[in-house]
Amino acid sequence: MRARWVAIPLLAVLVTVALWGGWVWGAGVLGYVPPVRGAAPAGEMSLGWPWRGAVHVHTVASGDATGTVGEIAAAAKAIGLDFVVLSDHIRAGRAEEPRRPRWVDGVLILFAEETSLDEGHLLSIGTQSHRYAMGPTARQAITDVRRLGGAAIVAHPEAIRNAWRGGYNTVDGLEIPNLAGALERLVDGAWAPLARAALAYPASPAATLLLALTEVPASLAAWDQHTASDAAPWPRRLSIVGGVDAHGPQFLGMPTYEHAMGALTTTVWLERSREESSGGDARVAALRVEEALGRGESVVIVEAAGKAPGFEFTVRRADAGRGGRPIGPGAAVAMADSEWTFTAGLGGAGSYRIELVRDGEPIASREGDDLQYSTRQAGTYRVQVFRTDGPAGAGRDGSMPWILSNPVYLWPRQVIAEGRRFMVPPPPGPPITRSLLAQPGWAAESDERSMSALGPLSEGLRWQFRIPRQEQQNIHSAVAWRPDGSADWSSFNGLSLRLGSEREWRVALQLWSRDVTGQQTTWERVVAVLPSISSTGVVWSSFRRLGPGDEGVIEGTLGDNELSSVVGMALIVTPYLIRPGAETSIDVLEFGLFGAATESALAE
Numbered sequence: 310m311r312a313r314w315v316a317i318p319l320l321a322v323l324v325t326v327a328l329w330g331g332w333v334w335g336a337g338v339l340g341y342v343p344p345v346r347g348a349a350p351a352g353e354m355s356l357g358w359p360w361r362g363a364v365h366v367h368t369v370a371s372g373d374a375t376g377t378v379g380e381i382a383a384a385a386k387a388i389g390l391d392f393v394v395l396s397d398h399i400r401a402g403r404a405e406e407p408r409r410p411r412w413v414d415g416v417l418i419l420f421a422e423e424t425s426l427d428e429g430h431l432l433s434i435g436t437q438s439h440r441y442a443m444g445p446t447a448r449q450a451i452t453d454v455r456r457l458g459g460a461a462i463v464a465h466p467e468a469i470r471n472a473w474r475g476g477y478n479t480v481d482g483l484e485i486p487n488l489a490g491a492l493e494r495l496v497d498g499a500w501a502p503l504a505r506a507a508l509a510y511p512a513s514p515a516a517t518l519l520l521a522l523t524e525v526p527a528s529l530a531a532w533d534q535h536t537a538s539d540a541a542p543w544p545r546r547l548s549i550v551g552g553v554d555a556h557g558p559q560f561l562g563m564p565t566y567e568h569a570m571g572a573l574t575t576t577v578w579l580e581r582s583r584e585e586s587s588g589g590d591a592r593v594a595a596l597r598v599e600e601a602l603g604r605g606e607s608v609v610i611v612e613a614a615g616k617a618p619g620f621e622f623t624v625r626r627a628d629a630g631r632g633g634r635p636i637g638p639g640a641a642v643a644m645a646d647s648e649w650t651f652t653a654g655l656g657g658a659g660s661y662r663i664e665l666v667r668d669g670e671p672i673a674s675r676e677g678d679d680l681q682y683s684t685r686q687a688g689t690y691r692v693q694v695f696r697t698d699g700p701a702g703a704g705r706d707g708s709m710p711w712i713l714s715n716p717v718y719l720w721p722r723q724v725i726a727e728g729r730r731f732m733v734p735p736p737p738g739p740p741i742t743r744s745l746l747a748q749p750g751w752a753a754e755s756d757e758r759s760m761s762a763l764g765p766l767s768e769g770l771r772w773q774f775r776i777p778r779q780e781q782q783n784i785h786s787a788v789a790w791r792p793d794g795s796a797d798w799s800s801f802n803g804l805s806l807r808l809g810s811e812r813e814w815r816v817a818l819q820l821w822s823r824d825v826t827g828q829q830t831t832w833e834r835v836v837a838v839l840p841s842i843s844s845t846g847v848v849w850s851s852f853r854r855l856g857p858g859d860e861g862v863i864e865g866t867l868g869d870n871e872l873s874s875v876v877g878m879a880l881i882v883t884p885y886l887i888r889p890g891a892e893t894s895i896d897v898l899e900f901g902l903f904g905a906a907t908e909s910a911l912a913e
């Protein structure tokens with residue numbers, strides 16, 4: 310009897326294992342390893358030396374990841390990567406260790422930053438060191454990234470919980486695809502794909518990640534729409550990177566850094582090979598990689614579907630022949646009265662199909678070999694490659710392409726000039742209708758661990774402050790104005806400020822009012838303080854409402870009801886806005902209301 314109770318569970322286990330083995334074998338998953346398609350270059354390619362890397366990888370400094378820099382570098386080395394772009398969530402520009410590029414075990418480690426904004430997450434690549442938090446709105450963060458000399462890349466545009474809502478008109482690029490977002494959609498989606506992925510992982514992690522990356526992201530169509538040569542009001546140069554978004558083992562220990570970084574790579578072409586560069590200055594090599602990523606001189610490869618070490622996409626003037634200078638992804642070429650020849654290939658025949666896409670529409674394709682196409686038509690040209698073998702998942706027709714190049718912009722000269730437009734800097738603050746600096750009620754405030762002091766200037770006030778090296782919710786230093794009773798500002802259009810400091814900072818401009826129920830509400834707008842004197846106009850509609858405690862931003866618009874019962878204003882710094890431990894002063898040279906609509910409002 311006892312033997313029967315042992316035999317029945319053992320038989321059930323054996324049957325389950327047999328069924329699982331049969332399924333993974335039939336699905337082509339058992340023992341699946343991403344193949345190499347085409348031929349690896351023996352040396353330098355026509356565009357330069359290919360560098361394979363993983364973009365958007367988190368370390369323990371993010372607070373939601375498990376790996377150290379050394380562990381991530383070791384994983385990258387094990388799968389043959391040349392570089393890794395770390396992109397931790399760094400509060401107020403503060404990191405746990407120096408964020409200088411360096412070589413670790415022959416792998417170039419670069420430091421970017423992922424910023425959480427009201428409209429989603431932004432990846433900033435190549436920015437200078439800074440002592441403040443960028444944002445918190447998308448427009449402010451993009452301006453900050455540009456001021457710091459970097460590229461603003463939209464992170465995980467289709468994420469379920471942090472999808473991008475800031476538009477693509479002013480950013481430099483976006484992630485297509487994002488692996489973490491794909492896994493999130495898989496876990497939160499229908500049970501059948503999730504079950505297939507869970508069953509496949511023990512047999513082949515690569516096959517599982519291939520299944521997760523199957524869905525074609527909606528941002529692919531948006532990218533084509535914005536970059537098309539006939540886009541309205543003007544076409545954009547918009548690059549893509551493959552966002553690994555790796556955090557280390559998460560759900561049941563999956564996926565590891567090695568598996569995640571090996572599933573989705575971004576290749577750039579540089580003047581020197583990794584082996585030649587690794588003995589030199591890491592800052593020089595990092596600058597080259599950052600510039601290539603920002604300009605879109607790259608290609609995204611879903612390597613869970615296969616490696617393509619010989620892939621290239623170039624265009625030449627047809628009358629120049631093979632001796633003409635090749636032009637690669639990311640380049641804007643002034644279209645003239647001549648014919649241009651596009652060439653795309655993997656360096657060898659294989660089970661794949663290459664498509665040439667112009668302004669979002671496929672115009673030519675080639676099965677299993679190099680593609681060539683000559684044209685005199687202007688357009689935005691990119692290449693996508695689909696595989697024709699291997700297990701189901703990304704890389705097949707109807708799913709996420711296996712290889713996705715950045716475009717070559719073959720545009721008329723005038724369109725190229727229009728496509729280089731950037732955000733227009735905000736105008737100076739409008740003239741003040743009523744000054745608040747001359748009114749009583751100003752005071753310096755802080756918690757017991759911080760310092761805040763006010764002193765008079767010949768024009769305005771000097772605010773000195775210090776905050777401790779701690780990150781807690783209630784730490785703050787402020788200069789506040791509180792009227793006797795309440796004030797009615799509903800007839801004005803907003804606030805105008807003129808601030809100055811020796812260094813660049815961010816401060817929160819807060820307004821406190823009472824709603825119809827008599828409860829106090831807090832409204833906030835973060836403003837920049839530049840090394841020179843900066844003038845800023847803040848209209849009421851740009852304020853966001855803050856919930857109590859750590860609730861964050863909540864829905865609401867600052868309207869006449871709230872403005873008719875203002876109980877105070879403040880300029881506030883916290884460890885989440887500027888680097889903890891900062892000590893400095895800011896000159897408040899002007900602070901007042903602008904745009905009074907009535908004479909009675911002026912007379913108050």
